Amino acid sequence: MSAKNHCNCARVDEEDLYPKLEEMIAQHKGKPTELIMALHKAQNLFGYLPKKAQELISERLNVPISTVCGVISFYSFFSTVPKGRHTVKVCLGTACYVRGGQQTLKKVEKELNTKVGSTTEDRRYSVDIVRCIGACGLAPAVLVDKDVYGRVKSTKLMDILGKYE
Amino acid sequence: MNAIKAQINHMEVEVQEGTTILDAAKKVGFTIPTLCHHADLKPQGSCGICVVEVEGFPAMKRACMTEMVNGWKIHTNSARVRAVRKTLLELILSNHEMDCPICIKNNACELQRLAATLGMTTLKYPQNFQKKKIDNTSVAIVRNPNKCILCGRCVQVCTEIQTVNALALSMRGFNTVITDAFDAGLGNSVCVNCGQCIVYCPVGALYEKSCVDKVWEVINDPGKHVVVQEAPAVRATLGEEFGMEPGSLVSGKMHATLRRMRFDAVFDTNFAADLTILEEGTEIVDRVKNGGKLPVITSCSPGWIKFMETFYPHLSEYVSTAKSPQQMFGALSKTYYSEIKGIPPEKIVSVSVMPCTAKKFECNRPEMNSSRYQDVDYVLTTREIARMMKEAGIDLKEMPDEPADDPMGEYSGAATIFGVTGGVMEAALRSAYFLITGKELEDLDILPVRGMEGVKEAEIDVNGLKLKVAVAHGLGNARKILDKVSTQLKNEGKSEYHIIEIMACPGGCVGGGGQPWGSNMARRARRGETLLKEDKSLPYRRSHENPSIKAIYEKYLEQPNSKKAHHLLHTHYYKRSKVDGKVILDT
Numbered sequence: 001m002s003a004k005n006h007c008n009c010a011r012v013d014e015e016d017l018y019p020k021l022e023e024m025i026a027q028h029k030g031k032p033t034e035l036i037m038a039l040h041k042a043q044n045l046f047g048y049l050p051k052k053a054q055e056l057i058s059e060r061l062n063v064p065i066s067t068v069c070g071v072i073s074f075y076s077f078f079s080t081v082p083k084g085r086h087t088v089k090v091c092l093g094t095a096c097y098v099r100g101g102q103q104t105l106k107k108v109e110k111e112l113n114t115k116v117g118s119t120t121e122d123r124r125y126s127v128d129i130v131r132c133i134g135a136c137g138l139a140p141a142v143l144v145d146k147d148v149y150g151r152v153k154s155t156k157l158m159d160i161l162g163k164y165e
Numbered sequence: 166m167n168a169i170k171a172q173i174n175h176m177e178v179e180v181q182e183g184t185t186i187l188d189a190a191k192k193v194g195f196t197i198p199t200l201c202h203h204a205d206l207k208p209q210g211s212c213g214i215c216v217v218e219v220e221g222f223p224a225m226k227r228a229c230m231t232e233m234v235n236g237w238k239i240h241t242n243s244a245r246v247r248a249v250r251k252t253l254l255e256l257i258l259s260n261h262e263m264d265c266p267i268c269i270k271n272n273a274c275e276l277q278r279l280a281a282t283l284g285m286t287t288l289k290y291p292q293n294f295q296k297k298k299i300d301n302t303s304v305a306i307v308r309n310p311n312k313c314i315l316c317g318r319c320v321q322v323c324t325e326i327q328t329v330n331a332l333a334l335s336m337r338g339f340n341t342v343i344t345d346a347f348d349a350g351l352g353n354s355v356c357v358n359c360g361q362c363i364v365y366c367p368v369g370a371l372y373e374k375s376c377v378d379k380v381w382e383v384i385n386d387p388g389k390h391v392v393v394q395e396a397p398a399v400r401a402t403l404g405e406e407f408g409m410e411p412g413s414l415v416s417g418k419m420h421a422t423l424r425r426m427r428f429d430a431v432f433d434t435n436f437a438a439d440l441t442i443l444e445e446g447t448e449i450v451d452r453v454k455n456g457g458k459l460p461v462i463t464s465c466s467p468g469w470i471k472f473m474e475t476f477y478p479h480l481s482e483y484v485s486t487a488k489s490p491q492q493m494f495g496a497l498s499k500t501y502y503s504e505i506k507g508i509p510p511e512k513i514v515s516v517s518v519m520p521c522t523a524k525k526f527e528c529n530r531p532e533m534n535s536s537r538y539q540d541v542d543y544v545l546t547t548r549e550i551a552r553m554m555k556e557a558g559i560d561l562k563e564m565p566d567e568p569a570d571d572p573m574g575e576y577s578g579a580a581t582i583f584g585v586t587g588g589v590m591e592a593a594l595r596s597a598y599f600l601i602t603g604k605e606l607e608d609l610d611i612l613p614v615r616g617m618e619g620v621k622e623a624e625i626d627v628n629g630l631k632l633k634v635a636v637a638h639g640l641g642n643a644r645k646i647l648d649k650v651s652t653q654l655k656n657e658g659k660s661e662y663h664i665i666e667i668m669a670c671p672g673g674c675v676g677g678g679g680q681p682w683g684s685n686m687a688r689r690a691r692r693g694e695t696l697l698k699e700d701k702s703l704p705y706r707r708s709h710e711n712p713s714i715k716a717i718y719e720k721y722l723e724q725p726n727s728k729k730a731h732h733l734l735h736t737h738y739y740k741r742s743k744v745d746g747k748v749i750l751d752t
């Protein structure tokens with residue numbers, strides 16, 4: 001499947017996910033204190049938190065929409081922009097930072113033509129930063145999904161990313 | 166309750182258990198400076214300015230939210246305390262846009278005052294903030310995040326007191342902002358424009374969207390005939406802007422000042438308040454006598470109306486269809502007044518002076534054009550008209566007392582108490598009694614609906630007919646009564662109440678979002694008593710006795726709830742989204 005087709009599919013699929021969301025958050029209905037759990041589920045379902053899902057959760061849990069937005073913006077785990085199929089996280093912890101993490105990040109942004117916190121247009125990659133993943137010996141480190149890559153030189157970068165469709 | 170014995174700055178102090186250090190210190194003569202603290206709100210301790218030292222504790226404690234403990238030795242003004250306070254304030258200032266002389270809050274700013282109190286003369290830290298976008302989306306309220314110090318008072322009042330929840334804290338760390346859902350702007354939110362956030366903001370981060378310039382422009386335009394109306398509550402607060410004691414009554418001085426500012430006709434919203442009573446009262450009597458929908462809920466407060474449309478749309482058919490006095494006046498200024506004076510309505514500019522920011526939203530509602538023009542063109546808050554008066558070089562204090570102009574200036578005592586919680590109810594009952602029984606109510610002071618209690622209930626005997634009434638002010642209090650009514654209607658098909666008065670702002674209009682800075686519950690109460698005093702002093706105390714009201718029905722409107730009255734003086738309501746406050750469908 002080409003990346004472009006996938007993109008369109010994802011959009012159609014999203015609407016179909018709402019009945020599923022209703023089902024998943026049914027147990028939190030009318031319970032404002034369970035907001036984070038509901039958001040967590042929605043984020044896992046959609047890969048991000050679409051506006052409509054936020055509104056639905058606000059309504060079902062009886063939490064004001066302003067509070068829902070405030071909570072989402074507070075936690076870096078939550079995202080209001082669609083996530084790519086793969087997440088590229090460049091480590092900017094102290095060790096990685098001094099060994100060129102910043103340059104690696106710039107290269108990632110340039111090659112994928114996107115910015116930290118955003119997703120490529122084909123929804124293939126999202127780019128993020130992390131503050132130390134405990135792989136300081138491998139600095140500078142990059143995390144793609146759950147795989148850790150060490151001593152990532154900008155030359156190696158595209159080979160690594162290419163592995164992830 | 167146990168007594169707590171402790172020492173503050175070497176002075177022995179004995180206080181009740183549960184007393185905060187802040188209050189205990191005041192008792193022995195020490196004022197601890199505060200910034201985020203407000204007498205009406207629960208202490209949050211967000212600013213840290215009130216820190217004090219307690220012997221034996223390495224970390225300082227926040228006086229506003231720490232309760233006294235037996236044996237504590239507290240220091241409120243030691244060198245360390247003073248240094249910490251200064252550092253805190255410097256950090257706040259480093260992230261605050263300091264254009265004080267042209268700031269809306271200049272001379273009334275709590276941050277400015279604090280800097281003076283702490284003796285700040287220099288700044289250690291350079292100004293370091295990213296200029297953020299000013300929220301201009303609302304017709305009523307402007308939010309300037311560059312001034313915001315993140316004390317959280319506006320969020321507290323919006324969520325806890327008003328239960329509107331338009332504002333929330335968003336993001337974190339240096340990026341923290343106070344904003345609305347999706348950062349879409351207050352004009353695209355559930356904000357009901359009550360302006361209580363403005364009242365509680367210590368700095369200039371929240372204020373009304375001004376139309377001072379536009380009003381000056383029309384006053385100076387010889388082709389325009391500018392009429393002005395002033396709401397009941399303005400006469401009890403405007404004096405504060407000119408250094409008079411809170412609670413000074415300035416009805417006559419206000420009329421005189423407006424006349425000298427060269428408004429072409431100085432009328433009074435109180436006239437329209439009397440008219441509202443006749444229209445609403447007739448509706449109440451009709452619904453009580455003829456088995457109509459009960460309870461009748463008042464409709465004067467535009468903050469409440471948008472709140473109802475958003476959160477209680479199922480009650481919209483219980484809300485009186487009578488327009489608010491402001492809008493009744495607006496419609497009549499371009500019809501009745503236009504006709505008797507022979508001035509074409511397109512030449513008339515209708516300006517109102519209101520204690521209220523929601524009135525700016527109300528006058529811009531698309532259905533408010535019964536005169537075929539926008540019925541009220543510009544709404545000025547009490548603060549705005551005070552600025553104009555100062556700009557014109559007129560000192561209200563020095564003005565003589567003058568009456569408002571005919572034919573829309575005469576008013577009864579019933580009208581003037583519209584500005585305080587319970588007032589509309591009292592005014593309505595005085596006339597309803599007459600309309601139901603044909604006799605006059607003897608004792609006009611209906612005490613159970615007065616006072617600053619959040620929800621007031623009473624049973625009024627109208628010649629054997631028992632009317633159950635309730636009065637709520639502040640939208641959180643309104644919720645209490647509305648939830649009860651909703652449940653009763655759902656379960657029993659009817660409610661125990663006949664009439665309910667709701668005002669969006671605590672205290673009623675005297676505590677409105679457009680009133681002079683420095684409102685608190687105590688001050689709201691004083692302003693309210695002033696209106697009750699004016700009521701007692703007036704020759705007519707029942708709306709239906711007002712000769713100008715009799716005249717307008719004879720000459721123009723025929724009778725209350727006539728076809729013409731309905732066209733000009735009544736309205737309808739919508740259902741609104743709980744996400745962005747926009748109209749969903751016509752109910």
